[in-house]
Amino acid sequence: xxxxxxxxxxxxxxxxxxxxxxxxxxxxxxxxxxxxxxxxxxxxxxxxxxxxxxxxxxxxxxxxxxxxxxxxxxxxxxxxxxxxxxxxxxxxxxxxxxxxxxxxxxxxxxxxxxxxxxxxxxxxxxxxxxxxxxxxxxxxxxxxxxxxxxxxxxxxxxxxxxxxxxxxxxxxxxxxxxxxxxxxxxxxxxxxxxxxxxxxxxxxxxxxxxxxxxxxxxxxxxxxxxxxxxxxxxxxxxxxxxxxxxxxxxxxxxxxxxxxxxxxxxxxxxx
Numbered sequence: 426x427x428x429x430x431x432x433x434x435x436x437x438x439x440x441x442x443x444x445x446x447x448x449x450x451x452x453x454x455x456x457x458x459x460x461x462x463x464x465x466x467x468x469x470x471x472x473x474x475x476x477x478x479x480x481x482x483x484x485x486x487x488x489x490x491x492x493x494x495x496x497x498x499x500x501x502x503x504x505x506x507x508x509x510x511x512x513x514x515x516x517x518x519x520x521x522x523x524x525x526x527x528x529x530x531x532x533x534x535x536x537x538x539x540x541x542x543x544x545x546x547x548x549x550x551x552x553x554x555x556x557x558x559x560x561x562x563x564x565x566x567x568x569x570x571x572x573x574x575x576x577x578x579x580x581x582x583x584x585x586x587x588x589x590x591x592x593x594x595x596x597x598x599x600x601x602x603x604x605x606x607x608x609x610x611x612x613x614x615x616x617x618x619x620x621x622x623x624x625x626x627x628x629x630x631x632x633x634x635x636x637x638x639x640x641x642x643x644x645x646x647x648x649x650x651x652x653x654x655x656x657x658x659x660x661x662x663x664x665x666x667x668x669x670x671x672x673x674x675x676x677x678x679x680x681x682x683x684x685x686x687x688x689x690x691x692x693x694x695x696x
Contacts (some may be wrong), residue, residue, distance in 0.1 A: 427499050429593025430636035431647050436480040438650050442507055447474050450523040463543040481553050482592035492546045500538030506531040507650035557590040560629050567623025574614040582610035583684050597664050600689050602629045604662045609695040610688045663689040
């Protein structure tokens with residue numbers, strides 16, 4: 426599943442390519458995704474202009490005329506593909522947004538866990554009401570993180586992946602951030618000291634920033650709308666490195682399961 430860096434990259438790409446463009450047509454080939462696509466999507470947004478594009482958590486949000494909000498989530502395997510001219514349609518091209526300059530954005534999702542819905546301004550506020558803090562904000566620091574975690578008895582990795590606490594941090598970047606901060610994923614979230622929270626908040630921001638600069642992590646499905654892949658996976662310290670030597674201490678990387686998810690860490694470096 427694309428995490429915050431990948432969604433940020435896609436949002437920035439779309440901002441550059443389709444902001445201020447007029448939607449000339451919307452073709453829906455499959456209405457039945459994880460959440461059914463808004464039934465009258467073509468009638469609602471055809472002829473409207475895209476005024477802004479932003480990211481919230483792992484969602485891509487298009488603000489268009491008349492306070493209409495196109496909300497997209499890529500699920501496990503979804504992609505947004507930028508195309509010029511006529512394109513042969515692929516099996517999993519579920520929604521095609523066409524623009525007046527003969528370009529298009531194609532929502533492709535083999536596993537159909539994605540989401541494309543239309544909201545108004547009030548619905549947008551309600552939809553994201555329970556979302557946690559964005560990691561790149563100035564407010565997200567050691568002090569904030571310690572206050573956030575002080576009553577959380579779950580392990581720290583699970584806390585980082587809780588969208589109601591902090592948005593956008595999935596399995597990859599939780600593992601990598603904890604390694605960089607030298608904190609074991611087995612630790613109880615409420616037991617972290619202020620200095621550890623300060624270090625972790627910094628390393629979360631650094632890890633996410635480094636991933637964005639590297640174009641994201643391409644392990645299987647992720648690609649930018651242009652078709653380019655990311656290469657941050659080449660810089661992983663622990664994720665996917667089970668039984669390989671730690672880059673710092675040469676200890677063997679450990680793999681365990683936490684809440685049904687794979688967790689990679691170094692027993693020697695992280696405590």
